[in-house]
Amino acid sequence: MIPRVLTSPTPDTDIIVIGSGIAGLVAALRCRAHGRVLLITKALLDAGSTRWAQGGIAAALDPADTPAEHRADTLTAGVGLCDESAVETLVTEGPGAVRRLIALGAAFDTTPAGALALTREGGHHRHRIAHAGGDATGAEISRALLEALKDSGVEVVEHALVLDLLLDARGRAAGVTLRLMADAPAPVAVRARAVVLATGGLGQVFQATTNPEVSTGDGVALALRAGAEAADLEFVQFHPTVLWLGPDARGRQPLISEAVRGEGAHLVDHDGARFMTGRHELGELAPRDIVAKGIMTRMRETGTSHMLLDARHFGAAMWERRFPTILAACRFHGIDPVTEPIPVVPAAHYASGGVRTDLDGRTSVPGLFACGEVACTGVHGANRLASNSLLEGLVFAERIAAALGDHLPEPGPPVPTRPPRLLPATARATIQATMTAHVGVLRNADGLNTAEQTLADLAPRPHGRVAGDAGSPRAAVEVPVAPAGGAEEGAAGDVAAWEATNLHTVATAIVAAARRRAETRGSHWRDDYPDADDAWRGHLVVRRAGDGLTADFEGHASIRDEETR
Ligand code: SIN
Numbered sequence: 378m379i380p381r382v383l384t385s386p387t388p389d390t391d392i393i394v395i396g397s398g399i400a401g402l403v404a405a406l407r408c409r410a411h412g413r414v415l416l417i418t419k420a421l422l423d424a425g426s427t428r429w430a431q432g433g434i435a436a437a438l439d440p441a442d443t444p445a446e447h448r449a450d451t452l453t454a455g456v457g458l459c460d461e462s463a464v465e466t467l468v469t470e471g472p473g474a475v476r477r478l479i480a481l482g483a484a485f486d487t488t489p490a491g492a493l494a495l496t497r498e499g500g501h502h503r504h505r506i507a508h509a510g511g512d513a514t515g516a517e518i519s520r521a522l523l524e525a526l527k528d529s530g531v532e533v534v535e536h537a538l539v540l541d542l543l544l545d546a547r548g549r550a551a552g553v554t555l556r557l558m559a560d561a562p563a564p565v566a567v568r569a570r571a572v573v574l575a576t577g578g579l580g581q582v583f584q585a586t587t588n589p590e591v592s593t594g595d596g597v598a599l600a601l602r603a604g605a606e607a608a609d610l611e612f613v614q615f616h617p618t619v620l621w622l623g624p625d626a627r628g629r630q631p632l633i634s635e636a637v638r639g640e641g642a643h644l645v646d647h648d649g650a651r652f653m654t655g656r657h658e659l660g661e662l663a664p665r666d667i668v669a670k671g672i673m674t675r676m677r678e679t680g681t682s683h684m685l686l687d688a689r690h691f692g693a694a695m696w697e698r699r700f701p702t703i704l705a706a707c708r709f710h711g712i713d714p715v716t717e718p719i720p721v722v723p724a725a726h727y728a729s730g731g732v733r734t735d736l737d738g739r740t741s742v743p744g745l746f747a748c749g750e751v752a753c754t755g756v757h758g759a760n761r762l763a764s765n766s767l768l769e770g771l772v773f774a775e776r777i778a779a780a781l782g783d784h785l786p787e788p789g790p791p792v793p794t795r796p797p798r799l800l801p802a803t804a805r806a807t808i809q810a811t812m813t814a815h816v817g818v819l820r821n822a823d824g825l826n827t828a829e830q831t832l833a834d835l836a837p838r839p840h841g842r843v844a845g846d847a848g849s850p851r852a853a854v855e856v857p858v859a860p861a862g863g864a865e866e867g868a869a870g871d872v873a874a875w876e877a878t879n880l881h882t883v884a885t886a887i888v889a890a891a892r893r894r895a896e897t898r899g900s901h902w903r904d905d906y907p908d909a910d911d912a913w914r915g916h917l918v919v920r921r922a923g924d925g926l927t928a929d930f931e932g933h934a935s936i937r938d939e940e941t942r
Contacts, residue, residue, distance in 0.1 A: 386534045386555070389568040390415040392781060393553055394575060395596065397525070398427035398580040399515075399747025400770030402522035405531045407778030408573070412785060414531045414745060415567065416557060417889030419538050419591050422526075423519050425577050426475075426588055427767070429514025431634035431702060432498050433508035434478075434771070435764035436471040439495055442503050444468035454500040454664040455758025456899040457899040457914050458609065463755035465763065466736055467772055468615045474771045475507060485509045486736060497639035498763035499617075500664035506764045512634050512700045518767065524655045528609035534871060537873045539595065540564055542603040542745060543791035550603075550744030552772045554796075556875065558868050563795075570785050573777055574600060574740075574747040575770070579613075579883045581805075581876075581933025583725040586811040587616055596751035601882060601926065602797060605740045607919045609730025610755045610883075611890035614761055615818045616665045616726035617668040617736065618644075619740030620710060620719065621683035627809075630724050631706040633686060635763050638662055640699060642688035646675050646716065655742040666760045669723040673818050676722075686720035718816075723818050727766060729757035729900065730890075733918065738777035744786040798837035800881055802873035807835060808880050813854040816884075816891055822903040825892040832885050867900040889928040 392413030394405040396419075405416040409640010418424070437447045447468040452459050479485065485507045486494040495504040509517035526533070536558040543552040543566060554566035576596030580588025597607055620631040620639070638644070638661045644653050652675045657663035663671075671683045688696075693715045696704045707714050731753040738746040738754075748754075749770035756769050810833045815824035894917060896910040897903050 385416055386417070386537070386565065386567045387532060388566075389552070390532070391569060391785060392571050392573065393417060393567060393569040394573045395553070396425065396575035396577055396749065396751070397422045397765050398425040398575060398749055398770065399518055399522065400579050400774045402526060403571045403774035404517075404575055404748060404777055406522065406525055406529055408776055408781055409529050409531055411778065411782045412570070415569070416531050416533045417537050417553070418533070418535050418537055419490070419595070420684050421535055422523055422533065424589060424591055425769075426592060427515045428516075428519045428828040430767055431512040431632055432512040432764050433496065433506040434475060434635045434767040435501065435506050435762065436475045436494055436768055437468065438472050438475060438503060438506055438507060438841070439503065442505050442871055446503060447471070447505060448502050451756065451762045452758075454760050455761035456760055456909065458507060458758030458899065458916065460755025460758075461690075463736060466776075467769060468754050470772045470775075471768045474768070474775060478518065478521070478771060481519050481521055482524050483509065485517075486511065486593075487795075491712065496636050496664070497662060498635040499638070499662050499668055500659070500762045504936075506636065506639070508636065510637065510701070511698060512702045538875055539576075539599065540875060541599055541794055541796060542742070543794060544603060544742075545789035546605065546792050547740065547789065549786060549788040550742055551791040554794065556868060556872055558612075558872055561868055566791070568646045568791065570787060571746065571781055574745065574751050575749045575774065576751045578728050579880075580725045580727075582808065582812050582880050582884050583817065584809045585619070585626050585628070586631050586725040587619055587630060589629050589727070591841070593878045593880050594614055594892055595876070596747065597731055597886065598879035598882040600740060600742070600745065600747065601886065601919065601921050603742050603743060603745065604921055605742045606733040607731060607886060608733040608916045609757070609759070609888045609890075610728070610919055611894050611901045611917060612729035612757070612759050612899055613725055613887065614727040615669045615723040616664060617665060617672055617723050618686055618721040618724075619724035620707065621713070621722040622710060624682060631703070631710070631940070632726075633719055633721055634700070635665070637688055637700060637703065638685065640688075640691070640695075642686050642691070643670065644668070645685050645687050645722075646679055647681055647685065657786065664760060665763060666902070669818055669900070670902060672721070672723055678723070683720045683722040686721045687715060687718040687774075689718070691715070695747055725817075727761055729759065734773070734924065736776065737780035738773050739780070744788055746777045746780075748777055759901065798879055799874040800835065800837055800877045802877050803872065804835055804877040805873070805880055808832070808884050812884050812887070816888055818902060820891055820901070820903050822892070826889055828888045829892060830882060832888060835881060886919045886926055886928070889919060889926055893917055893928050893930065
């Protein structure tokens with residue numbers, strides 16, 4: 378099952394792919410036709426978000442459906458901020474990409490007649506979500522891609538945190554530095570002609586999230602440090618229905634897929650009233666931001682900590698066949714959805730923004746590409762349509778491979794890099810508490826200002842010196858990379874400090890964008906600016922500026938840019 382895994386990477390390769398979810402695995406497999414490929418992943422190959430994806434993958438696969446209808450639903454969910462050409466690419470190339478995934482070995486659920494079984498989720502006007510194992514779609518996709526990886530010739534390094542991008546004298550990507558989590562004494566450098574970021578999400582910036590522990594925004598932080606642009610970061614999507622495990626719930630929380638509502642479950646308050654009826658024509662299947670707001674509003678109106686999802690009418694047989702994973706997770710936590718409603722609450726789920734790319738996954742740093750959740754292709758706008766993320770990872774990973782097949786860059790030798798000063802690992806808890814308290818589903822100026830100040834107070838002092846034992850990397854090639862100035866000892870402490878530093882960078886970027894966007898749009902909900910404002914129909918682009926970040930508005934002329942930090 379496991380492909381060839383190296384204990385330490387080769388010193389140079391052609392293409393480095395970072396991350397092993399659907400985007401990373403597809404990019405690695407398809408890029409292999411164009412050169413040597415090194416796939417680097419932070420934990421085990423199947424530890425990322427893809428494996429946890431329940432609902433499925435959206436594409437116009439039903440003969441009665443069309444890419445145009447999928448496009449319309451995607452644009453509606455994105456509330457005026459989708460890049461229409463990116464959406465067009467997604468919906469027209471999507472069905473073929475899913476068929477190639479099936480040809481590669483992914484087994485989706487079928488109807489008794491042998492057709493693909495398709496379900497509905499929020500914001501979709503049609504049944505167009507293909508699923509596998511009932512509610513274990515990501516696990517099946519991950520299994521099939523890992524199987525294909527076995528004989529692909531792709532080299533793999535597990536348990537390695539990529540730290541920073543190596544750049545040549547002209548600012549082109551020339552490789553990466555990484556920290557092996559096994560007992561390696563120092564960072565390692567690997568040179569490459571192109572680097573593909575597929576590092577997934579940033580949900581761990583909040584206390585409670587559907588994302589796994591590894592989703593610490595490493596790709597966005599690395600890209601910002603390397604000088605790349607990130608966009609739409611204020612649009613963190615909160616999944617409406619995460620199993621409520623009490624006020625002290627921390628870390629990855631069990632997801633109750635939107636497909637449960639797609640199959641007919643109802644959201645009710647503690648009196649049994651269906652509060653989404655009348656709020657939107659699609660009721661409980663409205664786009665995700667609307668359902669999350671509906672739940673939060675009803676929680677505030679009733680002074681309660683959660684709402685309820687009632688699917689008792691499914692009966693035991695349907696629960697067991699269609700949603701075995703969710704049923705098991707609920708029962709593990711003492712809830713039996715066959716006999717009682719499920720307590721649910723919104724939690725951080727998906728970054729609709731990320732590292733800005735063109736339609737071939739190119740970032741603003743030559744030779745650096747991005748796909749999957751770490752990327753901002755423009756497909757999602759202000760709010761991702763349900764089950765568009767696996768499709769986006771698949772389609773744009775294929776496009777990156779095609780672009781690299783057309784042209785593999787030839788960067789010069791890497792120039793010396795200066796690692797960031799690291800925060801202590803303990804900063805992680807403060808960052809998460811701050812983001813949860815002030816930058817969650819509901820935001821306002823006071824909270825965002827408090828968050829900005831707290832993050833600024835935490836920030837590592839500007840560079841005056843690089844702490845640590847400078848100039849002694851265990852570099853396989855002559856690349857001057859100093860071990861970073863972390864407070865912790867050893868590889869594990871070093872990695873925890875890098876993660877805290879990356880979370881801090883990402884949190885600072887989200888707050889910078891969220892403070893500026895003085896309106897409510899998609900998953901960015903300001904209670905001091907409750908309406909959408911056409912003047913804000915544009916993007917906040919975050920860039921590095923000295924030791925800080927700026928969030929500049931690209932769009933309507935009446936919004937003036939300002940330096941945020
Ligand atoms: C879900 O199954 O509700 C999540 C699917 C997604 O986030 O697209």
